[in-house]
Amino acid sequence: MENFIVSARKYRPDSFKQVIGQHAITSTLQNAIKNNHLAQAFLFTGPRGVGKTTCARILAKTINCENITDSTEACNQCESCTSFNDSASFNIHELDAASNNSVDDIRNLVERVRIPPQVGKYKVYIIDEVHMLSAAAFNAFLKTLEEPPPYAKFILATTEKHKIIPTILSRCQIFDFRRILVDDITDYLSYVAENENVEAEEEALHTIAQKADGALRDALSTFDQIVSFSGSKLTYKNVIENLNILDYEYYFRVTGALLNADLSNLLLIFNEIIENGFDGQHFMTGLGDHLRNLLLIKDPGTVQLMHASPSLKEKYTTQAAQCGVNWLLAALEICNKYDLSYKTSNNKRLHVEICLMQLTLTGQTAAPVQAVQKQAAVVRPGRETQTLPAQNTPQAVQKPMREDKPAYEKQQKPKLEEVKKGTEKPAHQAEKKAVVEGNGRKIKNISIKDSLNALKKNKPQEEEAAEQILTTPFDQEKLEACWKLFTASYQEKSPSFASAIAKYKPVLKDDFVIAYKVDNKIIAEDLLNVSALLQFLKKELRNNQLTLTPTFPEKNEKKTAYTDREKFEQMAKKYPDIVKLKEQLNLELGF
Ligand SMILES: [Zn+2]
Incomplete structure (x- = not known):
């Protein structure tokens, strides 16, 4: 070595x-x-x-x-x-x-x-x-x-x-130069592996290639790194351990559990993932990818968009056959929603778990009725022994869930009834309520949503208020006082604009038109600051119908000729004979 x-x-x-x-x-x-x-x-x-x-x-x-x-x-x-x-x-x-x-x-x-x-x-x-x-x-x-x-x-x-x-x-x-295709990188890696006498699983090389994001050099260094760790046998397991990748097997299991509406199993799988050191968001984005792959493989036209080894593609095809397109789309939407709000959640674990519950609910609309009953029975204390087929949910499966999250037990009761009635939305609300009751820590989490909803409700009223027409009358004196007030208060924000405005005298005209003469066009066209001035006046004078009309100095100023051409043109205007002279003598302008 x-x-x-x-x-x-x-x-x-x-x-x-x-x-x-x-x-x-x-x-x-x-x-x-x-x-x-x-x-x-x-x-x-x-x-x-x-x-x-x-x-x-x-x-x-x-x-x-x-x-x-x-x-x-x-x-x-x-x-x-x-x-x-x-x-x-x-x-x-x-x-x-x-x-x-x-x-x-x-x-x-x-x-x-x-x-x-x-x-x-x-x-x-x-x-x-x-x-x-x-x-x-x-x-x-x-x-x-x-x-x-x-x-x-x-x-x-x-x-x-x-x-x-x-x-x-x-x-x-x-x-x-384009990114190198995953398949090309995989092929090259297997060539290198063969030369180095490394026995490598195809899945392992594929995963390395995928992680390299089109850069062959990165793929080769990852390959070296993992070979130096695992010796002459390179397995998929080595790779995911080294690259901190969540095994795709988990996602197949999660999707399987979702399709069976097996909530307890879902929560256990997620627990396993957390215990293996992965964080919730990692799992959520991965699940989103997995669902996307399932969707892609359903359509021969989009299969090329997914990067997976042939054997993995076969697995996807099998699972995709069990999922309806509508369900996949709905599930993707939920995943995306929870992924986006993950960062703002106070209880990340619960956040992902709620996401899984929602996904289970979505599955139920497509899943057979008995699956709904089964899932409900799983979490309903006291009833599981009667309803449940023993082989599917052994005692051990239910136990940790009940101990860890008492919230879910309470939550399921209203949920089941709602589901039976065939309404999905109230079930979700009941779920939220149950969470609050079951675990005091989550109250904050929920209240954010509630207050957001409350905000949404209030919004139209505020907008209405803003749209109200205010036409409080005011006179020249009041206008000038307000004008001064603005220049004083705006001094800090934009001293140049404030002092320029201070120089102008506003004149009140009919229909609340405020005219003011400017000596500098830049000031009148400084839209951001002008709009601040307008807002200020509207608010102070309690009149939102007033308008600002700057007037510019008349264009009677003498135009100064700077360049030779301008000088010539000015001279020609004054003495047209010059042009004739130029033509008769066949003179060329040297500028
Ligand atoms: Zn040569």
Whole structure:
């Protein structure tokens, strides 16, 4: 292990053929090399870890190779190639703009560009993270980028194309590297695993690939990390433990329990998840994803949107067959609602549990009646032994639930009756009420909702009040007093606006129109502050029909001619003969 090389380096592609998932780019580059149509400057953009720098290096090596192969790859044997492979080539210069972003760094580089290559044809400058260059550095670089010596090629790489100034963009041939597909990463990982003599489960590699979010480099480092932990056998279990991923099995179980309206089992599964160290939100988002996958797999058109190994897809197909589309949509909506409000909840655990209850209720509308009864019986103290099939809910299953959350027991009673009547909504309300009764800690949680509802109810009244028309009469004196009051109170917020307004005299006209003369258009057009002034006056004068009308100074001011053309035009206006003179003498205007 002393010579351990990380996989991302060991398996770094050294030919175009080996680059994963960027076929369009590599073949374009190869064609350009073959036809000798290489641009002077390239911009490689795309997310991190997708092969930008790797492609830049391969390009640099290939164009310097002395015997490029028929498939437009470097021969890996000539002097230039070997020095490249030993990282000893003088023809490649890499600059990390993240740490060398000053003008001096770029000037240094520009200096070096002047010296032609001693061996090989081209000198290649790779500037990584080019968006980090300072504005001055960019400018220092422009000239060189525009007219580089024929032997110089620039490859700029960046993850953030939008930060590159247009003058640079227009001088580069742009290549957009895309995220590498999960399947491509999985394939590559299994190739690496085989080479490293690691026995890997397909599911394990798939999960790593998924977590890498399109970045092969990340996938390879994760692979290394887990292999160093688990040895030559890489299992799905190792992976989820290491990456802190919640096993998809849980979601299959949860969905199964939802479909059977088996609330007790649901709460137990959730308890298990919490005990394994995952937090509620993690579970909620995961459940949302799971339901989404079930929905996607139902339609052949959307299957491609879900990323899962073939065996997992089969599992999804089986479960999806048991779920109706309407139920999935309703469940997704509930999940999303509770996911959004998770952060504001005081009792996170209860929050998720209520979500599960709601989901169970949604399931009941689709589930057979006996399932409803069964679920109700589970939580109804004293009755379970009569109604329940013994094999489905052993005593042990019910016990912890009753001890932990007495709230649910109370809550179920009204719920059941409501459900039997076939109304879903009152059941939900009963549930809330029960929660309050059962556990004092949750009162706060519920009261937020209640007060929000109360707020909603009050809102229309407030709006009505605002819409009332107020036309309290006021006179010039009162207006001026209010005007002064505003300028004094607004001094802190915007001193310039307040003092400008203080200079103007408001004049009350008919229909509550307030006219005021401004000497500066900017003040009258300062909409935010003007509106503050208007609101202030409306409120103070108790009149919401008043309007502000600024008047601008008449345009009788003398226009000063600044440029030569303006001077000429002014002169021509005054003495039209000048134009004739200009025409007769065939004079050209020099401006
Ligand atoms: Zn070569």
